Amino acid sequence: MVTDSLPHGEEKFSAVQQMFDRIAPKYDLMNRLITLGMDQPWRRKGLEVIGVGPGDRLLDVACGTGDIAEMAQARGAEVIGLDFAYEMLRGARERGIPANFVQGDAGRMPLPDASVQAVTCGFALRNFVNLGEVLQEMGRVLTPDGRLMILEVYEPKNPILKAMHAFHFNKVVPFLGALFSDEQAYAYLPRSVAYLPSDPEFFALFDKAGFINVQRKVLLFGAAQMITGIKR
Numbered sequence: 001m002v003t004d005s006l007p008h009g010e011e012k013f014s015a016v017q018q019m020f021d022r023i024a025p026k027y028d029l030m031n032r033l034i035t036l037g038m039d040q041p042w043r044r045k046g047l048e049v050i051g052v053g054p055g056d057r058l059l060d061v062a063c064g065t066g067d068i069a070e071m072a073q074a075r076g077a078e079v080i081g082l083d084f085a086y087e088m089l090r091g092a093r094e095r096g097i098p099a100n101f102v103q104g105d106a107g108r109m110p111l112p113d114a115s116v117q118a119v120t121c122g123f124a125l126r127n128f129v130n131l132g133e134v135l136q137e138m139g140r141v142l143t144p145d146g147r148l149m150i151l152e153v154y155e156p157k158n159p160i161l162k163a164m165h166a167f168h169f170n171k172v173v174p175f176l177g178a179l180f181s182d183e184q185a186y187a188y189l190p191r192s193v194a195y196l197p198s199d200p201e202f203f204a205l206f207d208k209a210g211f212i213n214v215q216r217k218v219l220l221f222g223a224a225q226m227i228t229g230i231k232r
């Protein structure tokens with residue numbers, strides 16, 4: 001489902017890029033506040049689930065300020081972080097970890113075919129202009145049997161939890177954004193979920209990109225989701 005009130009195409013691409021450059025300095029703080037500190041355990045769990053470790057060359061797509069990259073590197077993987085927002089990458093580079101942080105578009109990754117054993121992507125699917133294109137690229141750069149792990153926000157099915165979740169995203173998150181970062185950006189966040197396609201369309205994109213065993217794990221009663229898969 002896509003709503004008309006949100007930008008699309010090139011307009012979305014530059015709006016998202018500028019927004020992340022703007023919010024980069026307080027991005028980590030806001031993440032911890034919004035998720036009540038759950039975001040880091042989710043990232044850690046994701047790396048555990050796909051067994052990231054020594055011998056893996058891992059690409060973290062839309063790496064932002066490098067949370068996943070740092071954890072993957074600590075587990076012994078060789079890490080490449082890719083993001084199009086310079087200021088987000090500045091945050092990642094300031095971690096001072098031995099990872100390669102590259103500025104580029106997830107829809108046209110500057111990597112050869114079959115060059116990484118694992119691909120990760122945290123909370124960025126909603127931001128891509130063309131999700132199918134990004135999944136194709138993930139499939140292209142992965143070696144056969146390579147592992148994919150994606151984290152994304154989700155929506156609880158239980159009506160009470162769903163109402164609490166909506167209140168949190170529509171009221172609390174923009175309030176925290178106004179207080180610590182950028183109200184407009186954090187008002188965009190709940191609306192951006194509308195960019196994600198319906199489940200049948202969503203899973204068909206993974207299939208088309210060459211992934212098998214694609215599974216969704218629901219986290220914190222549906223507040224977030226983890227998608228894993230294997231490159232055919």
Ligand SMILES: C[S@@+](CC[C@H](N)C(=O)[O-])C[C@H]1O[C@@H](n2cnc3c(N)ncnc32)[C@H](O)[C@@H]1O
Nearest residue numbers: 020062063064083084085088105106122124127
């Ligand atoms: C919500 S942040 C997630 C950052 C990080 N993965 C995390 O777990 O916190 C989304 C990131 O996606 C990046 N992004 C969005 N569209 C992109 C694209 N087409 N190519 C590269 N990076 C992109 C943004 O710059 C931003 O850093």
